[in-house]
Amino acid sequence: MHTYAKISWDMRRKNITVKDIARKLNLHHTTVSRALRNHPDVNSKTRARVLKTAKGLGYFPNVFAANLRNNRSSTIGVIVPVLHHDFFSSIVAEITNMAAAVGLSVLICQSNENINQELQNVNALISNRVAGMVASISQFSRNSDHFNRVMRLGIPLVFFDRVSDRTDASKVIIDYQLGAFDLVSHLISIGCTRIAHVGGPQQVVPAQLRFEGYKAALLKHGLPFREEYVIFGDFEAEYGLACARRLLSLPQKPDAIFAVNDQVALGVMIHLISEGIRIPEDIAIAGFDNDKVAQFTSPTLTSVDANSRQISRKVIDLLLRQINSIAATPVTEQVKPNLIVRQSTTRKDMQQIFS
Amino acid sequence: MHTYAKISWDMRRKNITVKDIARKLNLHHTTVSRALRNHPDVNSKTRARVLKTAKGLGYFPNVFAANLRNNRSSTIGVIVPVLHHDFFSSIVAEITNMAAAVGLSVLICQSNENINQELQNVNALISNRVAGMVASISQFSRNSDHFNRVMRLGIPLVFFDRVSDRTDASKVIIDYQLGAFDLVSHLISIGCTRIAHVGGPQQVVPAQLRFEGYKAALLKHGLPFREEYVIFGDFEAEYGLACARRLLSLPQKPDAIFAVNDQVALGVMIHLISEGIRIPEDIAIAGFDNDKVAQFTSPTLTSVDANSRQISRKVIDLLLRQINSIAATPVTEQVKPNLIVRQSTTRKDMQQIFS
DNA sequence: ATGAAAGCGCTAACAA
DNA sequence: TTGTTAGCGCTTTCAT
Numbered sequence A, B: 001m002h003t004y005a006k007i008s009w010d011m012r013r014k015n016i017t018v019k020d021i022a023r024k025l026n027l028h029h030t031t032v033s034r035a036l037r038n039h040p041d042v043n044s045k046t047r048a049r050v051l052k053t054a055k056g057l058g059y060f061p062n063v064f065a066a067n068l069r070n071n072r073s074s075t076i077g078v079i080v081p082v083l084h085h086d087f088f089s090s091i092v093a094e095i096t097n098m099a100a101a102v103g104l105s106v107l108i109c110q111s112n113e114n115i116n117q118e119l120q121n122v123n124a125l126i127s128n129r130v131a132g133m134v135a136s137i138s139q140f141s142r143n144s145d146h147f148n149r150v151m152r153l154g155i156p157l158v159f160f161d162r163v164s165d166r167t168d169a170s171k172v173i174i175d176y177q178l179g180a181f182d183l184v185s186h187l188i189s190i191g192c193t194r195i196a197h198v199g200g201p202q203q204v205v206p207a208q209l210r211f212e213g214y215k216a217a218l219l220k221h222g223l224p225f226r227e228e229y230v231i232f233g234d235f236e237a238e239y240g241l242a243c244a245r246r247l248l249s250l251p252q253k254p255d256a257i258f259a260v261n262d263q264v265a266l267g268v269m270i271h272l273i274s275e276g277i278r279i280p281e282d283i284a285i286a287g288f289d290n291d292k293v294a295q296f297t298s299p300t301l302t303s304v305d306a307n308s309r310q311i312s313r314k315v316i317d318l319l320l321r322q323i324n325s326i327a328a329t330p331v332t333e334q335v336k337p338n339l340i341v342r343q344s345t346t347r348k349d350m351q352q353i354f355s
Numbered sequence C: 001a002t003g004a005a006a007g008c009g010c011t012a013a014c015a016a
Numbered sequence D: 001t002t003g004t005t006a007g008c009g010c011t012t013t014c015a016t
Helices: A018-025 A029-036 A044-057 A063-070 A086-101 A115-127 A145-152 A176-189 A205-220 A237-248 A262-274 A308-323 A348-354 B018-025 B029-036 B044-057 B063-070 B086-101 B115-127 B145-152 B176-189 B205-220 B237-248 B262-274 B308-323 B348-354
Strands: A075-080 A105-110 A132-135 A157-160 A170-174 A195-199 A230-232 A256-259 A284-286 A303-305 A332-335 A338-340 B075-080 B105-110 B132-135 B157-160 B170-174 B195-199 B230-232 B256-259 B284-286 B303-305 B332-335 B338-340
Touching: A018 A029, A018 A044, A029 A044, A063 B063, A075 A086, A075 A115, A086 A105, A086 A308, A086 B105, A086 B115, A105 A115, A105 B086, A115 A145, A115 B086, A132 A308, A145 A157, A157 A308, A170 A308, A176 A195, A176 A205, A176 A256, A176 A284, A176 A303, A176 A338, A195 A205, A195 A237, A195 A262, A205 A230, A230 A237, A237 A256, A237 A262, A256 A262, A262 A284, A308 A332, B018 B029, B018 B044, B029 B044, B075 B086, B075 B115, B086 B105, B086 B308, B105 B115, B115 B145, B132 B308, B145 B157, B157 B308, B170 B308, B176 B195, B176 B205, B176 B256, B176 B284, B176 B303, B176 B338, B195 B205, B195 B237, B195 B262, B205 B230, B230 B237, B237 B256, B237 B262, B256 B262, B262 B284, B308 B332
Parallel strands: A075 A105, A075 A132, A132 A157, A157 A170, A170 A332, A195 A230, A195 A256, A256 A284, B075 B105, B075 B132, B132 B157, B157 B170, B170 B332, B195 B230, B195 B256, B256 B284
Antiparallel strands: A105 B105, A303 A338, B303 B338
C-alpha cells in the first residue's frame, strides 16, 4: 500500500544527544533541551555553558525525535510535473529560498507528467509527514482523487498554475487571459491592425485563456475578429514555422503575429527571417512565457512573463497561513503577468534606434 | 549554532497508528508492524487482514518514529548553487527521479553562491539526518570546512562538477578539457585552420580546462597557437558580442570561433550576423554547455553537452554504494562530455543541405 | 506465529 | 531555575 525505503543509512557513529551534553555538565537533559531552544526558564549562565558544550561536542538536534514528540514537521513537499523547465525550476528555486528563510526544508518530487507517479509522490510526502504541500498537477490529472487523503489528513495544500478543479484547496493561478489581453492591446497601440494568433492545443486551458484574451483585446479596440488569422496546434517551434508559412500565404497578410509561447514565436521568426520579412517593420512578433531565449533572439522577442516570483510568494504565503492555522477556507489568488516589450514589437516611430 | 524551525504544523487529526490497527483486530501492535513490513514470521492470513484494515483506516507509517527507532533515514540532501539553471535543474531532476526509483526522497537546498548559506544548508541536512548528501559547491567555496562535520558524522557525501579540493569525499567531475579538445578537433576536421577562442574568466577552473583542451587540439593537429586569437573574459552574451568585434578587426580574421559557453557564442553569432558574415561559410561557431538555446538559433549552434544524465547516474551510484557501505574509500569519476554537431559548424561540402 | 518489554531522542507537564 | 516522569510511534529483542 505504501513503499518502504529499500535503501537507507545505518548511522556509523553514535550521535551526540542532549543526554551527552547533560552528563558532561552535570545537568538534567531536559534543562539542556530547554537551553538549546531558548526556553525562558533557564539561567543564562547555564544556557551559555550548554551552548558551548553543544558546539564543542558537535551536537545536532535529531529532528526525528523532535518531530515525533511534537507531532509536527518542518518540511514541506513540492510536486511539479518536471523540474527541468524554466518555469518550474524558477518557482521551485524561489519556494525553496522562501521556505529556508522561515526554517522549512523542501522535499522535491516530480510527477514526470505521469498521474501514477503523482500518486506515489503524494504518498511519499504523506509518509514523510510534511507540514504542507505545494503542487502543480500533471497535464492529464483532471482527476485529483489522490489528493483526497491529503485533505482528509488536514495537510495544508496549495496548487499553482496547473491547478486541480477541487474547491477545497487553495490555488494560485496565472491570469493568462489578462496577459494576452495586455499583449494584444500593446500590439494595437503600436499600430497593428491585422493581428494573427498562433494558438496552442485547443483543449489546454492556458492556451484557451490566451485566445480569449486575444479576442477580448480585439473587441475592446474595435478590431474585427478574423477566423483566418487564428490557428490552433501545439507548443513547439516547428509548428510555429509551419503556421508562419500558412499566414504568409493569406491574401491579406497579418501585420503582427501573437504566438502562444516563445518557442512557437521563435519558429515564426525563423520562417519570417528566411523569407526576408523584417521584424517588426513588416510584421511584429510577440510570444508568451518570457523564456530565456526571448532576450537572445535577433530582434529580441516581446513576451509575457508569468511573474514566477509573485506566484512563489503567494504560494508560500497561502501555505504558511494554513500551516499556522490563520486561514482555514480555501482561496484562489490570481497573479497578473507582466508584459515585456522588446524589439520585435517596437513602435514604428521608435524603430530607428534599433537599426 | 543551528536554526530551529520557527514554523511548523500541529497535526490537526490524530493519526492512525499500528496500535489502532492492532486494537481493531485484537492483535498486538508488534504483529501489525511485522505484517506491514512483510516480516516472514507472520501468518499470511493475519497479514492480509492487517493490510486490509490498514488500508481501510487510511494508515500511513510515521517515518519519524521509524527513523528514530532505526536511526536511519530514507532521505538524501542535494545542495546546488542555484536551481534555476539549465545544468543544475537537469541534474537535480535526474537525481530526484533516480532516488525515487529506489525509495529515497530528496531534500533540496540552494546556496545561492553564498558560502554562509551553504553552511546553513549543510547543518539543516545534518539535522534532518539525511542518509547521504550530494553537493556542487558555490563559486567561492574553495574552503570546504563546513563539510568536515559531514565527514566526521560518516554521512556519505558526493561532490559533482563544482567539487571541493578535499580528498576524503567522492567526486564526479566533467572532463571539460576533453570536451574542448574534441570540439576543436572537430573544427579542424571540417577544414578550419584559424580557430579563435573566446574564453571565460581566467581564474575559473572549468574555463581554464576548456582553454587547455583548445591548446591541446591545436598542438595535436599541428596548428599554431596564436595569442591574438584568444580572449579571456566572462560568461555573458554581451561579452561575446564585444569579442567578436575585436576578432573581426584582426588583419587575419579567424575562420572559426570557439566560445567558452553558448551564451557567449550567441553574442558572437549576433554580431557576425549583423555584420553580414555567414555562419558557418565564412566563420564557423561553436559553444559549450549545450544550452537549450543552441537548438533554436539560426543556424543551430554546435556545442558540447556535459552529459547530465551520466553525471547524475554516477553521483547516485557512488552515493548508494556509500550508503550501503559497499564502498568506503573516496573515488573521483570523470564524465566525458558529448560533442553535439549542429549547423554552425557544418562541413563545407555538406552545407548545401541546410541552405 | 504472536505477545511483552524496552528504548530510539526529544519535550511538555508537573514537581521540587 | 532545575529535575522527574512520561510518552510520541515504531521496531528489535526476547519470551511464549
